[in-house]
Amino acid sequence: MTSARSTFALETSWAPATDDRPLAYILKLTNHSKSSLAGFRLCVSGPGRVDPAASIDGGSLGTRLSNFTELLPPEGFVLEPEATWTVAVHGLSWAFKHWTDGARGAYLVLADGGTLSIGTGPTLKVGGNAPPKRGVAAFPVPMSPPVPVSVIPWPKxxxxxxxxxxxxxxxxxxxxxxxxxxxxxxxxxxxxxxxxxxxxxxxxxxxxxxxxxxxxxxxxxxxxxxxxxxxxxxxxxxxxxxxxxxxxxxxxxxxxxxxxxxxxxxxxxxxxxAPTMDWRGLHLDVARQFYGEAEIRKLLAILAWSKLNRFHWHLSDDESWRVEIDAYPALTEIGAWRGHGLPVPPLLGTGPEKTGGFYTKATIRGIVAYAKSIGIEIVPEIDVPGHCFAMQMAIPELRDPDEQGSYYSVQGFRDNCLNPAREKTYEVLETIFKELIELFPFKTIHVGADEVPIGAWSGSPEALAKLRDISGAAMAEAHARRLNVITNTHGADAIDGSGAAVLQAIFLKRIQTFLASQGCVTGGWEEAAHGNVIDKAATYLCGWRDMDVSAALAGEGYSMVVCPGQAYYLDMANSPDWDEPGASWAGWSAPEMTYQFDPVAGWNDAQKANLRGVQACIWSEPMKDRAVFDRLVFPRLSAIAETGWTLPERKSWERFKAAAGLMPVLYGFPIA
Known part of the structure; x- marks a missing residue:
């Protein structure tokens, strides 16, 4: 494998739809070498996803998995020296909003099977661009701050x-x-x-x-x-x-x-x-982008400096598996790595080379001990039954061998859910959870339970038979008709009342019962409430969609940690401007908006009694560039920390803003 950063250049741009023109994601590959190029394929990945039904000018769609896209030139096409091949994609899972949405990694697959890496710059917006923003926004200390001492979160x-x-x-x-x-x-x-x-x-x-x-x-x-x-x-x-x-x-x-x-x-x-809330947390997704031990340790130190006391460690997802499990070494041998020709392809800006990583048990024990010493308990998450593409690549016997057809997750992964009707599913998970419980003495295990597609298991004879036993032939037959029906390309499915929800409920009931038998509390995203089958006394939920859902679940007796995407998802951009990095599906939230957000606005006393606390969530899709991490996370992390600690009547944006620049950041890249 060689580099071609100086001989090939890729420029990507975004043209929003107008009255007379469809949206276009435009990729221009220029050959600066002295040789012609034929028989090649262009592979790109980034947060943005090409729709499988997209029309493409100048080429065609090859292999696609989530945000990994292979683009093919026309038959017989030759890219001559100093010539440019232009491809315009008309059809995306969502419209681009920010410069980080487009390709963040690219490479060529040559006619002989070799690969050439290509550098990628920020995606440009047709019609004008401000310089892309990176690094923490400046919060200078004023000459006369509102209070005489600098403290975040503000004391009682x-x-x-x-x-x-x-x-x-x-x-x-x-x-x-x-x-x-x-x-x-x-x-x-x-x-x-x-x-x-x-x-x-x-x-x-x-x-x-x-x-x-x-x-x-x-x-x-x-x-x-x-x-x-x-x-x-x-x-x-x-x-x-x-x-x-x-x-x-x-x-x-x-x-x-x-x-x-x-x-x-x-x-x-x-x-x-003294704090106002018991649970003051940060969630970090290490599946989409990997963070090494040194990064995790410094991030934990920053949490402690902000008096945050929970670290929700998202260790698995479709894109990778990050924790060593003795019983199943393939989970890390296969599931921890991405690259060209590997079971998990390059995703979210990674290139053709083998990239990734995982945490050994020795590393985890050291991190857990360090966190405990600075007042932080760690909650590991193994996201099931959905978001399991990498896990199934490593342990293929988790699939029903007679399953037919396909369903797709909202992120574009096919057939990514563990089968609730297979006894092998529980054998594997119970073994994994026993090893996790030994590593994480806080004995709180988060099991995800989010974003199961409505068509999940619709082609599995085992699952359909189980559904028929539970809910009757009519529901099983209705669920079977969802086979090969593409859903949730523009948002996560609402599965309430579906066959998928029934099957997930029996899965979660069994998993939660097992974890309780091991003395553990079970955590889940809000979808774990489907079917209302889990033991509320031994479970807490993370409310992420909006505050109405969190309030309703609190009213039903669920213990809630509030982390709405609109305010507490730190991958969301700081503003709607194109030059800001980040995601956009939940909108955007400037630091002041995050600080002012009331996590229990409109809740009654009974609902507030079931509030466990608040949590910031870092989802890592746009954060391959660590200067983007800094810009998105700080100072909004400190803003959420203050909401979890400080009495509402003692909060002050002006006072907070004056001291925000004194808080530590993870990488410290200069502002750009």
Whole structure:
């Protein structure tokens, strides 16, 4: 495999539909080499998906799987040196809205079967383009912020006075095992996030003494800080509260140290604090794009600095499988990798080379221990019964051998659901979950349960027989008629009342019963409520579509974590402008909109009693470019953290905005 970045150039552009012209996704391949090119195929992938029924000018559609698209030139076509081949695709699963929607990876398959990688730039919008935005938006610290100290999320009670020069750092004096553990965790945290700043330092280097001690009467995450001229004390019931007190102290120090004309370090007074919500989470999809151990660890440090306490780790999806399972090594041998000629093709901007990765058990144990030390519990997700294309590539015996025809998921994957009628399904999953439970001692396992296509299992004799037994011949026959009917090319199917919903319900009931027998709480996306068969006392749901659905489910007695796509999905763009990166299916949400969003607006008291908390969700489709990750995630992650922690009446966008630029980011790419 060789590179052809200098000899072939690919330019992609987007032309929205007009009254006299259909939409067009235009790809121009230019041959800058000195040789003619014939018998080739152009392969592209990115978040955007070509519709299988699209008309194509200048070529034809070859293999297509989700966002992987193979485009074929006309029969006998030769691309001469310095000539350009232009293909116009009229038909997409959704209209492009942002520069990251088009091809983010491309390569040629040559007549001899070899491949040539091609560089791709931002997709251009016909009619004019501003430079594409990358990196965190600037949030400068004002000369006169609304409050004297820089803290995010804002505490429950701040009663400080006076002003002293920020000390060189802090000398931590711990009384007892819990205080010592908090001091060690804070020291490691500051080294991971701000290595050269010396927030923790010895008395010989001028460290201000900080006394840490346990104090009865505090909730688990609550704390109190008392300022004096020559010392500070932090009190809490245990390690996590003490750590959070130190984090607040560290934030105050950084504001006063870096911006002494704007923020102060108090000479006297107290801060008393406790969160308003128990569950303050972040979901990270590592299936669409892989994040290495170092990235995960630093992200966890950022969560802790924001007082977020749950990490929802999305370890499997159609595009890959990311966790080592001893009983089924093929899951990582096959399912963790994408590339030309592999069972899972290049997707979402990956090229022809073998790319991907997975987390070994040793890596996971280390990450879990680190997270626990900084107040974070990890919830692994294995997304079932849908979103299982990679899993089925690795374990093909999960399929009904007599299944016929095809159905497609909203993301364009064929036949991607585990079969609820197969005993092999449960044998494999129970084995996998037992290994996961040993790795993740929080004993909360998320099972996905989202976006099962309405045609799922419509060609499986085993599934149809099971459906006939449960719901009668009429429903089984109606479901069989969904075979080969293409659905959900423009949005996830609503499957309530369908044969697919009935089959998923029996699947989820059995899986949730098994997990409960292992002492585990089951998490699911809101679709896990289909059929109302799961035990509400041992389950929580993540509400993602809109707040009406979350409110209704809370009213039915489900414990809810609120994460609506419209406000808390951090892959959504910051604005509707083409030059912003990100997705658009749920709209867009500027940082101020995310901050101001009320997750329980209109909920009654009974519904609010079933609110477990809030969660930001990072779906990684547009984030191959890590500068795009920074732009999309920050500071909206901090905005959601404050909603989960701070009393609503104490929130202030102006105060938040003034300190947002002091919060750490994952990569720190310069703004572009």
């Amino acid at each position: 009670e701040v009663a400080v006075s006076g002003r002293r020069a920020a000390p060189a750092g802090f000398t931590l004096i711990a009384g007892g095992a819990e205080a010592t553990a908090a001091a060690e965790a804070f020291t490691k945290l500051t080294e991971d996030l701000f290595a050269v700043e010396g927030i923790v330092r010895s008395a010989s280097e001028g460290g201000l003494p900080v006394q840490l001690h346990r104090k009865e009467g505090f909730a688990a995450e609550a704390y109190e800080i008392v300022f004096a001229v020559d010392s500070v004390s932090v009190a809490a019931a245990g390690r996590t509260g003490l750590l959070y007190g130190l984090i607040t102290l560290g934030q105050i120090w950084r504001g006063a140290r870096h911006f002494p004309d704007a923020y102060s370090f108090p000479a006297a007074g107290t801060i008393t604090d």
